[in-house]
Amino acid sequence: MRRWILKHRFLMARRFTQLGILALYIAANAYGFMALSGNLSSSLLMKNIPxxxxxxxxxxxxxxxxxxxxxxxxxxxxxxxxxxxxxxxxxxxxxxxxxxxxxxxxxxxxxxxxxxxxxxxxxxxxxxxxxxxxxxxxxxxxxxxxxxxxxxxxxxxxxxxxxxxxxxxxxxxxxxxxxxxxxxxxxxxxxxxxxxxxLGRLSMIRIKHDQTKCTLCMQCKDICPEKQVLSIIGKESGMIVSGECTNCGRCVEVCDDDALSFGVRNYIKKNV
Ligand code: SF4
Ligand code: SF4
Structure with missing residues (x-):
């Protein structure tokens, strides 16, 4: 069970976030609980923040x-x-x-x-x-x-x-x-x-790859919805800087070698 949870931790967090956001919109519409009202095009957070x-x-x-x-x-x-x-x-x-x-x-x-x-x-x-x-x-x-x-x-x-x-x-x-x-x-x-x-080409939080830990099992590429972004696997360590990566975390959770993790991008040093 613990292993299953570890293998799906980001998936569960994503579903919780997606459903939680929908629940807030529904609560605003149906019950007047205005924590998040409107729709995905235009909303108000806490009645004040557009x-x-x-x-x-x-x-x-x-x-x-x-x-x-x-x-x-x-x-x-x-x-x-x-x-x-x-x-x-x-x-x-x-x-x-x-x-x-x-x-x-x-x-x-x-x-x-x-x-x-x-x-x-x-x-x-x-x-x-x-x-x-x-x-x-x-x-x-x-x-x-x-x-x-x-x-x-x-x-x-x-x-x-x-x-x-x-x-x-x-x-x-x-x-x-x-x-x-x-x-x-x-x-x-x-x-x-x-x-x-x-927009994501410039974003700060990115997936980081450690080539020294990678055993080339390719589980990350199997699960990734945008596998072209994982082109550095098997070649070098570094950040997945492609904006097409969705930061879903699926590659991180399926990797048994801890070769992938979330990291903060260094804009000065290339690919770090
Ligand atoms: S690409 Fe992104 S924005 Fe478009 S439908 Fe899929 S999840 Fe939604
Ligand atoms: S975070 Fe998601 S989209 Fe990005 S490389 Fe990993 S599995 Fe692919």
Whole structure:
């Protein structure tokens, strides 16, 4: 049991955080407990501290909307927070879609679908193209384009206020990840994940690799949803500086050799 807990400590902490955040939003909506109210695009923490999705703000800016000071401050607070904890920490610790895509990954593993030939080829950089397209469409149409169709918002609002058509979008992503492309949505398409990956290039808390302890078992690469970020495994010690790492901690907990850990980046010395 102790071993199981150790092997899943970050997974449990992430689920606790994801569900805890959802519970706070639900409590604000249903019971007026206003510790965290609003939605993932725009919230109020403790009734006073604004929190805004910086990618939604960029789209609104491109669409020509006039942004209030509170909204801009909210975007800066959120950006600064993720610059410290890791851009895509949003993905693995906050975004509710992560539970859906992790469930798809689990389904693939349990039903041995890993061995089924891949039906669709998608590059990891597609998300950056979708991000750029979202901004261009926002500019051309005068509305925040991705926000209009975001399955993340649909899922989040669906959980808090009741699921409608959003269910179809979420189910489509689940099935796409299970049968078409492994980590298809989060690891290839989602522009919000792409935005946080760009922010995460500069973030402070990163995964650290100690080559002297590594036995090349490759369990980290097997479990990692963004295995391309682990390119230094087997080569050298250092920090995983790619913004695409979600700081999910799965590689840390599966490593039996303690070769991976969370660390604080040294911006002066390269790769330390
Ligand atoms: S990639 Fe997108 S949907 Fe996936 S966890 Fe990140 S923000 Fe959420
Ligand atoms: S490198 Fe580790 S922390 Fe980063 S995404 Fe992969 S498993 Fe998660």
């Amino acid at each position: 929190l805004s999705d910086p990618f939604a703000l960029l789209q609104m800016f491109a669409a020509g909307a006039l942004l209030g000071a509170n909204v801009i401050i909210g975007g800066l607070i959120v950006s600064l927070f993720y610059l410290v904890v890791g851009g895509r920490a949003f993905c693995s610790w906050v975004c509710p879609m992560n539970m859906v895509t992790d469930a798809a990954n689990w389904t693939r593993r349990v039903f041995y679908l890993e061995k089924v030939e891949r039906k669709v080829w998608l590059g990891r950089s597609v998300r950056y193209w979708v991000l750029g397209l979202s901004l261009i469409l926002s500019f051309l149409t005068g509305i925040a384009a991705f926000e209009m169709v975001s399955p993340i918002s649909m899922l989040h609002r669906g959980i808090i206020f009741g699921m409608g058509m959003g269910f179809a979008a979420v189910l489509s992503i689940f099935l796409f990840d299970v049968f078409a492309v492994k980590n298809g949505w989060c690891g290839h398409i989602c522009p919000l994940g792409g935005f946080y990956a760009l």
